[in-house]
Structure formats: C-alpha cells, structure tokens
Amino acid sequence: xxxxxxxxxxxxxxxxxxxxxxxxxxxxxxxxxxxxxxxxxxxxxxxxxxxxxxxxxxxxxxxxxxxxxxxxxxxxxxxxxxxxxxxxxxxxxxxxxxxxxxxxxxxxxxxxxxxxxxxxxxxxxxxxxxxxxxxxxxxxxxxxxxxxxxxxxxxxxxxxxxxxxxxxxxxxxxxxxxxxxxxxxxxxxxxxxxxxxxxxxxxxxxxxxxxxxxxxxxxxxxxxxxxxxxxxxxxxxxxxxxxxxxxxxxxxxxxxxxxxxxxxxxxxxxxxxxxxxxxxxxxxxxxxxxxxxxxxxxxxx
Numbered sequence: 514x515x516x517x518x519x520x521x522x523x524x525x526x527x528x529x530x531x532x533x534x535x536x537x538x539x540x541x542x543x544x545x546x547x548x549x550x551x552x553x554x555x556x557x558x559x560x561x562x563x564x565x566x567x568x569x570x571x572x573x574x575x576x577x578x579x580x581x582x583x584x585x586x587x588x589x590x591x592x593x594x595x596x597x598x599x600x601x602x603x604x605x606x607x608x609x610x611x612x613x614x615x616x617x618x619x620x621x622x623x624x625x626x627x628x629x630x631x632x633x634x635x636x637x638x639x640x641x642x643x644x645x646x647x648x649x650x651x652x653x654x655x656x657x658x659x660x661x662x663x664x665x666x667x668x669x670x671x672x673x674x675x676x677x678x679x680x681x682x683x684x685x686x687x688x689x690x691x692x693x694x695x696x697x698x699x700x701x702x703x704x705x706x707x708x709x710x711x712x713x714x715x716x717x718x719x720x721x722x723x724x725x726x727x728x729x730x731x732x733x734x735x736x737x738x739x740x741x742x743x744x745x746x747x748x749x750x751x752x753x754x755x756x757x758x759x760x761x762x763x764x765x766x767x768x769x770x771x772x773x774x775x776x777x778x779x780x781x782x783x784x785x786x787x788x789x790x791x792x793x794x795x796x797x798x799x800x801x802x803x804x805x806x807x808x809x810x811x812x813x814x
Contacts, residue, residue: 520732523732523733527733538744541701541741542744543748545701545795546748548698548745549698549788549792553788555686555687555690556687557753557777559680562680573645573650574641574668575640575642575668576638576640576666576667577595577657577660579591579636581635588606591661591662592604594660600644601640601642602643605638607638640653640657654666695795698742698792698799702741702798704803706799706803710803710804710807727808734803735804738798738800738801742795743789746788746790746793747789749788749792757779
C-alpha cells in the first residue's frame with residue numbers, strides 16, 4: 514500500500530511539473546500528436562478501403578467452360594461434386610442457350626448471333642469461392658481445370674491481385690512511417706528528459722548523498738515521459754477525429770455521385786486504447802533511455 518501511495522504521489526508531482534511549463538509541454542504534446550496522427554490516418558484509410566471492398570461484395574469468380582458434347586448426367590455429376598467442395602461457397606449453372614440469349618441482349622452483336630447456324634457457346638458453371646486469397650484461388654482453379662468434362666477454367670482475379678498489391682504497399686508504407694516517427698518521438702522525449710536532468714542536477718546529487726537509489730531518482734522522469742506520451746496520444750486521437758469529420762462530408766458527396774456510401778471509419782475503442790498505450794510507451798521509452806544514459810554521470814561531490 515505504501516508503495517502504491519509513493520507511485521501515486523510521484524505521478525501527481527510529474528503531472529504538476531508538466532503543467533508548470535504549459536508552453537513547452539503543449540508544444541511537445543502537439544508534436545507527438547501530429548507525428549502519431551500521420552500513420553494512424555493512413556491505417557484508417559486502409560481499413561476503410563478494406564471495408565468498402567467487403568461491402569461491394571466483389572468476390573472473384575471461377576468460370577468452368579464445359580467440353581462440347583458433355584452429356585447431362587456428367588454435367589449433373591460435376592455440379593454435385595462442386596457443391597460439396599469445401600472451398601466453394603456457391604455454384605451457378607449457365608446453360609449454353611441462356612449464355613447465348615444473354616449475349617444477344619447485352620451486346621450489339623444480336624444480328625450476328627441470330628444468323629449463326631448453331632450455338633458456339635459451351636455450358637458453364639460459375640464458381641463463387643469462399644476464400645479471397647489469390648494463391649488459394651489459383652490452386653482451386655488448377656484443381657478444377659483437371660475435372661472431367663471441363664474444357665477450360667478461367668479465374669477472374671486480376672483486380673483482386675491489384676487491390677491486394679495496393680493494400681500491401683499501403684501497409685508497408687504506414688509501417689515504415691510509424692517506425693520512423695516513433696524513433697523521432699523517442700528522440701524528442703530523450704532530449705526533453707536530458708534537459709530536465711541537467712536542470713535538476715544539484716537536487717539529484719543531494720538525493721544520492723542521503724541514500725536515494727537510482728530507481729527512486731529515475732521514477733519521476735519515467736512518469737513525466739509517460740504522461741507526455743499519453744497526452745500526445747490523446748492529441749493524435751483528437752486530430753484524427755477532426756480530420757475524419759472534415760473529410761467525410763466531401764467524400765460522402767463524391768461517393769453519392771457514384772451511388773455509394775463510402776466514408777472513412779473512426780478508430781474503434783480497441784484501436785484507441787492501443788494508440789494511447791503505444792504513445793505512453795514511447796514517452797516512457799525515451800525517458801528510460803535518457804535517464805539510463807545521464808543518471809550515472811551525476812555523482813555527489
């Protein structure tokens with residue numbers, strides 16, 4: 514209990530020291546908030562793109578074109594096997610007559626198709642896979658290509674590969690940006706704590722003379738760095754929320770022109786807690802590095 518009281522007292526004193534210099538403290542908090550808001554905004558943009566893609570329901574399809582002359586029994590047998598396949602969500606059979614009729618209705622080739630002596634289109638199965646992973650889709654296409662009665666299996670996944678490539682590049686860019694800015698924030702906290710240690714040098718020397726341990730002397734600096742990082746995380750959360758509010762109105766107007774309801778999604782409670790915890794950790798880490806490097810250099814004379 515006494516240990517908890519001691520920690521609470523140091524935490525309160527660190528908060529008072531942070532508030533005692535509002536100008537410098539506010540500047541440090543704003544720098545932290547702006548730096549963290551950049552990767553957080555990129556993360557939310559990627560999350561919103563993934564959510565939009567899921568709402569559109571653009572699941573890739575595999576078209577199985579059957580060989581000419583395949584009898585009805587073999588077609589039905591293939592369909593039953595496809596419906597039992599673990600990797601397939603649904604199967605749609607398109608008879609050659611229906612395919613020709615749709616071709617005549619949806620293109621300007623009606624005059625040409627009506628003059629054909631026979632229907633050149635094959636029967637087909639439209640496969641809706643469960644997975645969206647390009648590698649799994651390619652493996653499924655190759656498996657179905659070897660099925661009896663199948664002349665050709667066509668996978669419509671070029672758009673999916675492009676989308677995944679864009680999202681992967683975006684994740685890498687956000688990760689690199691977050692790493693670089695995190696290093697910068699640790700360096701900023703490191704310098705802030707270094708200046709505090711230098712200004713309190715005599716106080717630290719006296720504390721060591723009366724037997725204070727390094728852990729006792731280190732504690733207020735660690736709490737100060739953690740509080741500055743935490744408030745920086747709060748500032749980042751507020752900045753991102755304001756940016757989302759400002760951007761969602763024009764984005765909504767643009768999306769309505771394309772009959773969509775796209776909007777940037779806000780941070781979830783779990784993401785918000787992770788942001789605050791990460792920012793507090795960065796502040797604590799910068800303070801720990803600074804104290805560890807400079808505290809041993811101060812010895813009572």
